[in-house]
Amino acid sequence: MSAGVAVVGAAESDLGVTDRSILGLQTQAVTRALADAGLTLADVDGIATTGVSRFSATQLADYFGITPRWTESTFAGGSAYEMFVARAAQAIEAGQCEVVVISFASNQRSARSRKMSGVHEPWIPEAQFEEPYDVLYPVSYYAMAARAYLDRYGKTHEQLAEIAVSAREWALLNPAAFRYGKGSIAAEDVLSAPVVSTPLTTADCCLVTDGGGAVVLTSLERARDLRRPPVRVLGYGERSTNTSFTAVEDLTVPAALGSAGDAYARAGITAADVDVVEVYDSFTITAALSLEGLSLCAPGEALDLIADGRTRPGGELPLNTNGGGLSYCHPGQYGVLLLVEAVRQLRGECGPRQVEGAEVAVAHGTGGILSSHATVVLGVDR
Amino acid sequence: MNESVRPGTGWSPAEVPPADEVTAAFWQATGEHRLTVQRCSACASVQHPPRAVCTGCSSMEHLAQVDATGEATVDVATTVHRAPRPDVVVPYTVARVRLAEGPLVLTRLEPPDPEGSGYAAGTRVVVHFHVLSDGRALPYFRPAPTEEY
Ligand SMILES: [Zn+2]
Numbered sequence: 001m002s003a004g005v006a007v008v009g010a011a012e013s014d015l016g017v018t019d020r021s022i023l024g025l026q027t028q029a030v031t032r033a034l035a036d037a038g039l040t041l042a043d044v045d046g047i048a049t050t051g052v053s054r055f056s057a058t059q060l061a062d063y064f065g066i067t068p069r070w071t072e073s074t075f076a077g078g079s080a081y082e083m084f085v086a087r088a089a090q091a092i093e094a095g096q097c098e099v100v101v102i103s104f105a106s107n108q109r110s111a112r113s114r115k116m117s118g119v120h121e122p123w124i125p126e127a128q129f130e131e132p133y134d135v136l137y138p139v140s141y142y143a144m145a146a147r148a149y150l151d152r153y154g155k156t157h158e159q160l161a162e163i164a165v166s167a168r169e170w171a172l173l174n175p176a177a178f179r180y181g182k183g184s185i186a187a188e189d190v191l192s193a194p195v196v197s198t199p200l201t202t203a204d205c206c207l208v209t210d211g212g213g214a215v216v217l218t219s220l221e222r223a224r225d226l227r228r229p230p231v232r233v234l235g236y237g238e239r240s241t242n243t244s245f246t247a248v249e250d251l252t253v254p255a256a257l258g259s260a261g262d263a264y265a266r267a268g269i270t271a272a273d274v275d276v277v278e279v280y281d282s283f284t285i286t287a288a289l290s291l292e293g294l295s296l297c298a299p300g301e302a303l304d305l306i307a308d309g310r311t312r313p314g315g316e317l318p319l320n321t322n323g324g325g326l327s328y329c330h331p332g333q334y335g336v337l338l339l340v341e342a343v344r345q346l347r348g349e350c351g352p353r354q355v356e357g358a359e360v361a362v363a364h365g366t367g368g369i370l371s372s373h374a375t376v377v378l379g380v381d382r
Numbered sequence: 383m384n385e386s387v388r389p390g391t392g393w394s395p396a397e398v399p400p401a402d403e404v405t406a407a408f409w410q411a412t413g414e415h416r417l418t419v420q421r422c423s424a425c426a427s428v429q430h431p432p433r434a435v436c437t438g439c440s441s442m443e444h445l446a447q448v449d450a451t452g453e454a455t456v457d458v459a460t461t462v463h464r465a466p467r468p469d470v471v472v473p474y475t476v477a478r479v480r481l482a483e484g485p486l487v488l489t490r491l492e493p494p495d496p497e498g499s500g501y502a503a504g505t506r507v508v509v510h511f512h513v514l515s516d517g518r519a520l521p522y523f524r525p526a527p528t529e530e531y
Pocket of ligand 1: 422424425426427436437438439440441444
């Protein structure tokens with residue numbers, strides 16, 4: 001019987017508009033997560049992070065004055081943090097390290113560092129064959145996926161907008177959310193917002209905020225001696241599909257089917273066992289495709305699944321219970337905050353937005369232009 | 383199919399990086415207003431963009447650029463309403479089109495389709511070329527002439 005690995009600490013940095021540095025926000029997230037676990041920097045011997053610098057994990061180790069036995073900085077955008085959980089679990093089970101901190105922080109809103117055209121790397125094929133057409137990166141890819149999905153299944157933008165409407169309802173229950181106190185929205189508000197790349201409007205697109213988060217992992221054995229109830233890592237899986245706009249033949253087939261299939265198999269569960277769902281909602285379509293990828297519905301039925309408020313507070317499929325990237329926080333690589341919320345739900349700490357009796361949660365990250373996909377299944381220790 | 387930008391479109395493409403040893407033949411052909419795809423003579427795979435290896439059979443020795451018909455159908459299109467850089471005029475339409483030879487290609491469609499619903503999947507389009515200042519030309523697509531005229 002595998003000894004297992006658990007999440008023992010979870011925290012956010014300051015969120016929103018912080019006027020703080022990346023390392024300042026990283027430090028908040030890491031020290032708060034360690035405090036949550038009852039640990040200190042001296043306990044940490046594994047670091048996984050990106051977005052700090054070219055040598056991200058080493059940079060953070062230097063900054064914290066530690067010499068880790070294990071680091072990880074796979075760059076996979078918003079899905080990296082779910083991948084880090086998999087790598088960390090393997091490293092802990094293999095005995096390479098004992099206490100891993102997975103963290104991310106960005107000050108992109110304060111620093112105004114986000115660009116509509118993405119990052120220019122002139123040596124990659126996309127620079128010669130895609131960028132000259134001024135395609136918006138990443139928005140236009142998701143816009144194409146939305147157009148293809150709605151056309152293929154005969155659905156409407158109004159139906160898709162429920163992803164944003166539902167996220168706002170959850171954000172209204174979360175004082176940390178950027179849109180907390182900003183009131184409900186309706187599908188027509190999403191449709192009538194300024195168009196970015198058809199059919200998507202600004203209200204289909206995630207926030208651009210500062211923010212960060214961290215989770216702490218260790219062996220289940222050690223976790224049981226720490227101050228918080230352990231949240232077990234039950235399964236994980238990933239797929240990496242494309243960097244170009246043209247590599248994926250059919251934009252309506254979610255690659256998450258593969259990553260979630262692997263994660264469920266490893267966890268020994270099916271979609272029916274999932275109590276709470278935290279998926280990357282960089283755009284409304286991202287979340288819709290993820291629901292299908294997680295096999296929570298049949299292909300083409302995601303917009304039926306979310307209809308009638310089923311994913312809103314009190315609904316049968318609690319989705320993005322912190323308000324998501326659409327209404328809570330989106331610091332550029334939101335994946336770590338999916339994990340933070342999933343852990344908190346399984347520990348029953350979510351107050352008015354708590355999903356009663358949540359025992360199994362899924363965090364599913366998506367990076368790039370539906371480029372990388374990673375699923376983590378978490379569960380209470382029983 | 384050899385004009386530069388048509389009056390009224392206001393299209394000034396983003397800078398196109400120089401070709402490298404793998405893409406040189408593609409760009410050289412555009413200077414003659416020929417659209418090409420990379421074909422493997424060992425396994426008959428056709429791919430785009432050009433690569434140093436055939437993804438069908440792993441050969442590095444049997445790849446060459448061959449002329450495409452220039453005919454394609456729209457896979458999916460989106461119309462951009464927010465300019466990613468100061469000197470680009472919105473709205474404009476970008477799309478994945480499937481060449482008659484098989485590969486999907488990212489491109490621009492002219493004229494633009496502000497509502498984003500005019501270039502339905504399957505719409506037939508043909509290649510045109512926007513001349514660049516360095517002698518190369520950037521392929522883009524326009525609706526195919528209708529046959530009843
Ligand atoms: Zn071949």
